[in-house]
Amino acid sequence: MPAVEVHSIYKSFEDVKALKDISFSVEEGELYGFIGPDGAGKTTLFRILNTLLIPDEGTATVLGLDVVDDYKTIRPMLGYMPGRFSLYQDLSVQENLEFFASVFGTTISENYELVAPIYSQLEPFKNRYAGKLSGGMKQKLALSCALIHKPKLLLLDEPTTGVDAVSRKEFWEMLVDLKKQGIAIIVSTPYMDEAKLCDRVALIQEGSLMQIDTPLNIVNGYDRPILGIKSRNTYKLLQALKLYEWTHSAHPFGEFIHFTEKREKPDMIALEAFLLDNGIDDAVIKEVEPGIEDSFMALMRKEVASD
Amino acid sequence: MKPLRFLLKKEFLQIFRNKGMLPIIFVMPVIQLLLLSFAATYELKQVRFGLVDFDQSYASRKLVSKLQSTGYFKLESEGFTMEQALNHLDAGTIKMILQIPPDFDKKLNTGEASPVQILIDAVDGSTAGLIQSYTASIIADFNRERMSEVMIVSNAPRKATALKIIPVNWYNPDLDYITYMVPGILVVLVSMIGLFLSGMNVVREYEIGTIEQLNVAPLQKSHFMIGKLLPFWLIGMFDLCIGLALARFGFHIPFLGSLFTILVIAGIYLIVVQALGLFISTITHTQQQAMFIAWFIMVVFILMGGLFTPIESMPKWAQDLTLVNPVAYFIEIMRMVLLKGAGWKEVYKMVLILVTMGFGLMALSINRYKKTSA
Numbered sequence: 001m002p003a004v005e006v007h008s009i010y011k012s013f014e015d016v017k018a019l020k021d022i023s024f025s026v027e028e029g030e031l032y033g034f035i036g037p038d039g040a041g042k043t044t045l046f047r048i049l050n051t052l053l054i055p056d057e058g059t060a061t062v063l064g065l066d067v068v069d070d071y072k073t074i075r076p077m078l079g080y081m082p083g084r085f086s087l088y089q090d091l092s093v094q095e096n097l098e099f100f101a102s103v104f105g106t107t108i109s110e111n112y113e114l115v116a117p118i119y120s121q122l123e124p125f126k127n128r129y130a131g132k133l134s135g136g137m138k139q140k141l142a143l144s145c146a147l148i149h150k151p152k153l154l155l156l157d158e159p160t161t162g163v164d165a166v167s168r169k170e171f172w173e174m175l176v177d178l179k180k181q182g183i184a185i186i187v188s189t190p191y192m193d194e195a196k197l198c199d200r201v202a203l204i205q206e207g208s209l210m211q212i213d214t215p216l217n218i219v220n221g222y223d224r225p226i227l228g229i230k231s232r233n234t235y236k237l238l239q240a241l242k243l244y245e246w247t248h249s250a251h252p253f254g255e256f257i258h259f260t261e262k263r264e265k266p267d268m269i270a271l272e273a274f275l276l277d278n279g280i281d282d283a284v285i286k287e288v289e290p291g292i293e294d295s296f297m298a299l300m301r302k303e304v305a306s307d
Numbered sequence: 308m309k310p311l312r313f314l315l316k317k318e319f320l321q322i323f324r325n326k327g328m329l330p331i332i333f334v335m336p337v338i339q340l341l342l343l344s345f346a347a348t349y350e351l352k353q354v355r356f357g358l359v360d361f362d363q364s365y366a367s368r369k370l371v372s373k374l375q376s377t378g379y380f381k382l383e384s385e386g387f388t389m390e391q392a393l394n395h396l397d398a399g400t401i402k403m404i405l406q407i408p409p410d411f412d413k414k415l416n417t418g419e420a421s422p423v424q425i426l427i428d429a430v431d432g433s434t435a436g437l438i439q440s441y442t443a444s445i446i447a448d449f450n451r452e453r454m455s456e457v458m459i460v461s462n463a464p465r466k467a468t469a470l471k472i473i474p475v476n477w478y479n480p481d482l483d484y485i486t487y488m489v490p491g492i493l494v495v496l497v498s499m500i501g502l503f504l505s506g507m508n509v510v511r512e513y514e515i516g517t518i519e520q521l522n523v524a525p526l527q528k529s530h531f532m533i534g535k536l537l538p539f540w541l542i543g544m545f546d547l548c549i550g551l552a553l554a555r556f557g558f559h560i561p562f563l564g565s566l567f568t569i570l571v572i573a574g575i576y577l578i579v580v581q582a583l584g585l586f587i588s589t590i591t592h593t594q595q596q597a598m599f600i601a602w603f604i605m606v607v608f609i610l611m612g613g614l615f616t617p618i619e620s621m622p623k624w625a626q627d628l629t630l631v632n633p634v635a636y637f638i639e640i641m642r643m644v645l646l647k648g649a650g651w652k653e654v655y656k657m658v659l660i661l662v663t664m665g666f667g668l669m670a671l672s673i674n675r676y677k678k679t680s681a
Contacts, residue, residue, distance in 0.1 A: 052519070076525045090325070103526055105309070
């Protein structure tokens, strides 16, 4: 039995179509990622899965139960961490965890094992108010609170937004550990680099799913060779590439610009000569492996083109 | 019942941890009672007046000293022109001018009518009214004394005794302002706690976002509601008890009715205002909005609730509006029970109305709460 099964869900808010024909399924013990920019519909989808919103059309089952009809049975089996960090700032770390354990009818000691790897890091500060924790620690406490009742499915809505790089990495390591315990995890993120750690990834854009696959397949499905070009003056470089007759796409990725050509095989020598003519004498050009970000950009271009 | 216990524990933890609000909750009844009862009073104190005495006679001096000896009036300036006195009135240094005409003593002795003129600064209408009635009764007093003196001297035939009305003020014989105000102020106290605190508390869960987690938790709505209302209900009742103790032993307000009746009705009334606060919380999204709406409603309720001005002297439409004003009912009940010793028989109709309001508002807000969160 899949942990989540969704069949062509639609949801609109007044005149905004938040979700259009969304279908997917998540297996038990799978770490499933939703990747998409802000406003893509991720939070709306999460709120349907956690039974707080009712879809306009389509059906969704969570752990084999319908999200509309059986919401009362589903709720205790879910762990939900909303995007906006929300714990009681004026209660201590321990009091927060105790409270969320008790509203789900359990105690800390009952499920301590499950949260121990995360919560043990917080225990030295267990008497500190949640409002006085650092961003990374708040996130860990929120995850502990979402886990304390031993849910079968974990819904994490942008858990790492606004968290520093080190804490993000730690957080994802915890998710991978949790997955091993058989908990299905659905996580949404705007960060492409986090997608690599998911079992499967769904790319979502403006309320529609563009592609669902493993991170590896998504990357392999990318058919064009990519060149990484670097220059001191990235802006001038980007302007120059736009003038080049063979340019298919050019997006800045950190210090490099990821560049693809309309031709099957890009001609690096011709490109370098063209750039030199356009006053860029320090261009470094090398072949790079495509990443999920490249796929996402390419898919977005296709969507826009087909519209 | 177990989840309810945890909800309550959490609320009390948060209330007692709020260092800014906690002292106010407990000091509020004392400060409100002391301030409103001692500072805001309708009794006349030390009215400064100007005297223009054209007569300068024994009788005129007698009248002025009578005015002064009451302790309500203080002679501020004395002069021989009205212009001068009017200037003082304009400048606000005096509140009243007493003008005594030249033949005041003479006319009095011959038994003629002998008018004096009183000019009152009536910017504050109610004070002006008080000054007028105080002065009038002092002058009437003066008249009676003079009459008896004149009659003894002249040995004139006595007029037939006219029908005389001697008013007796029941329930508050000395027309004591504090006795009248304290029961009403206790109502304001209870209303503020009920209306502001519990509603605000629900909105706060929206503001910080924790309502999302609580909504997905397997909690019964009724438990959530009780968890939000009960702590502030208890605090409200506790504050009322402090206020009642202060009223009884500090202000010596007569407790003619039963304390038990007061407490039971206060409990019902608190639920009414808490339900109203809860309703406000379901139509707002920030504490600021909720606070503003609650204040607006509170001010209207208090001004039209008969605390400062009697409902009977309001226009008809305003009197009709008080039919839906819970504050008006509770002020009336408090005064009736405390000062007049009314029991269930006298107040049960008003209590029934409060119960109906409580049920109605509670149903409305629970209904709205479900719609906004599910």
